Each structure stands twice: as structure tokens, then as C-alpha cells.
Amino acid sequence: MGASGSFPIDIVLFAGIAIFLVLRLRSVLGRRQGFERPPEPQPQPMAREATPPPAAPAGRVIDAVAEPVPARTLPAPDSPEGQTLARMAQIDANFHPDRFLDGAETAFRLIVGAFAAGNRAALKPLLSDDTYNAFDTAITARETAGETQRTEIKAIPATTIEHAELRGNTAAITVRFISDQINLTLDRDGAPAAGADAVAEINDVWTFERDLGSPDPTWRLVAARSA
Numbered sequence: 001m002g003a004s005g006s007f008p009i010d011i012v013l014f015a016g017i018a019i020f021l022v023l024r025l026r027s028v029l030g031r032r033q034g035f036e037r038p039p040e041p042q043p044q045p046m047a048r049e050a051t052p053p054p055a056a057p058a059g060r061v062i063d064a065v066a067e068p069v070p071a072r073t074l075p076a077p078d079s080p081e082g083q084t085l086a087r088m089a090q091i092d093a094n095f096h097p098d099r100f101l102d103g104a105e106t107a108f109r110l111i112v113g114a115f116a117a118g119n120r121a122a123l124k125p126l127l128s129d130d131t132y133n134a135f136d137t138a139i140t141a142r143e144t145a146g147e148t149q150r151t152e153i154k155a156i157p158a159t160t161i162e163h164a165e166l167r168g169n170t171a172a173i174t175v176r177f178i179s180d181q182i183n184l185t186l187d188r189d190g191a192p193a194a195g196a197d198a199v200a201e202i203n204d205v206w207t208f209e210r211d212l213g214s215p216d217p218t219w220r221l222v223a224a225r226s227a
Contacts, residue, residue, distance in 0.1 A: 072101045073160040084164040088171050092212040095171075101159050103219070104175045104208065109153055111221065112181075116151035118143065128209070128222040146188030154180040154199055162205065169213035176205050176227065203227040 074097050075081035089095045107126060114122035118139045124132055142149065156179045163174035179202045185194040207223040210216075 071158040071160075072098070073158070074098065074101070075161055075164070081161065081164045084166050085161070085173075087166055088164070088212060091166075091169060091171075094217075095212065097161060100173065100219075101161065101175070104173075104206075105156055105159050105177075107208070107219070107221070108156065108159075108177050108179070108206070112151055112153060115139070116149045118149075125218065126221060128220045131221050131224070142185075145193075147193055148186050150182070150184045150186065152182040154182065156180075163207075169211055170209065171212050172207055172209045172222070173219075174205060174207045176203070178203055 075085065077083070077086070085095075085097045089097075111123065111126055113119075114126070115135055115138070120136060120139065123135050127135060156177060158176070158178040160176045161173060162176050163172075165172045180199050181202050182197060182199055183195045184192060184197050187193040203226065205225050205227050206221055208219040209222045210219040
């Protein structure tokens with residue numbers, strides 16, 4: 001997670017549940033919130049929907065649609081969370097809150113995608129043991145039912161560090177993700193079983209944990225709830 005370079009190795013290894021459409025697990029992995037929009041004619045994974053106003057910073061352009069710069073919010077330096085983040089940086093000089101949020105968004109995308117695909121190998125290093133067991137159980141239930149899941153993250157408009165805690169060298173950081181997703185579960189015949197082929201706003205709060213005194217740079221997802 002955010003330590004060095006333009007794409008530090010701990011972003012790739014960043015540990016951390018994915019948003020899903022199996023309704024029986026909504027209390028664990030999050031739930032739909034707010035609006036729903038009709039599906040785009042040509043879905044584009046990871047593309048933001050809105051074009052920023054002329055005064056906004058330029059973002060990536062995907063098929064001639066500008067992708068606005070997401071809002072990433074850090075605690076004020078003099079807040080309890082800000083002071084805790086500063087203490088984390090004293091323990092691990094490679095820790096930077098802004099890069100942590102970059103890595104958190106990367107981990108969010110990886111975990112959501114791996115869960116939808118049922119990719120246990122990709123999930124294993126990103127999750128705590130308890131969290132992995134919950135994912136494994138959900139994937140197994142989906143496989144037993146003959147269901148498949150389609151998930152597309154269209155945008156992550158906002159990522160915010162909401163809480164930071166330090167117990168000895170063990171750091172825990174809670175992040176709120178506001179994301180626009182398409183989530184659709186299909187039965188064994190390919191018919192919709194849950195969710196909808198429409199963009200919905202998802203509001204999730206995930207907590208990541210890491211031993212800052214360990215050479216292992218991995219942050220693992222240890223808790224998740226819907227907001």
C-alpha cells in the first residue's frame with residue numbers, strides 16, 4: 001500500500017468484501033443505496049459517468065468521455081485521526097495517507113472483481129482469515145446454486161479515511177467508498193436471479209489492518225459494513 005513509486009508494490013499486494021448481489025449476504029458485503037440509473041448502451045468498466053465542468057481538473061479520457069478526478073478526503077492533521085496517521089508514518093517511513101488511499105481504491109477494485117469472478121486465489125492474500133472464510137462461503141453458495149455474478153465498477157466518486165487506530169505497531173484504517181456499480185446475479189440458465197442491469201450507488205465502509213513493524217507491506221481487509 002502506498003509507499004513508493006508511481007505504483008508501489010504494496011498497492012498490488014494491498015490487502016484488504018466485495019459488493020455483491022446475493023441478497024442473503026447484504027449485511028456483510030454492503031447494499032444498494034440511493035439512486036439507480038438505466039444501463040449504458042456500451043458499458044465501460046472503470047469509466048466515470050459524468051463529464052466534469054470546464055473549471056474542473058482534467059481527468060482520463062475513455063472513449064471521449066472525460067473521467068473526473070475522484071474526491072479523496074484525508075483527516076485534518078490536527079484531528080485525532082490525522083495525528084494517528086502521523087504516528088503511523090513515524091513507525092513506517094514508507095507510509096503516506098494519500099498513497100494509502102490510492103492503494104485502498106486499487107484494493108477495492110481488485111476485491112470486488114475477484115469476488116464476482118469467484119477467484120479465491122486472488123482474494124486469499126487480500127483478506128484476513130475470517131473475512132476470507134466469509135467470501136469463500138459466499139462463493140461456494142453461488143457455485144452450488146449454479147449462479148454467476150456480473151459486477152462492473154463504473155466509478156468511485158469519493159474515497160475517505162474516516163478513522164485511524166494504532167495499537168502498538170498494528171495499524172487499522174477505516175475507509176468509506178462511494179462507488180457506482182452494476183451488479184447482476186444470473187442463475188444457471190442465464191436469467192437474472194438478483195440485482196439489476198443498472199448503475200446503483202453503493203456506500204461501503206471497509207477497515208484495513210497491517211503490522212507496521214513487519215516487512216510485509218500488505219494491508220488486509222478485516223471488516224466491512226454498509227453505510
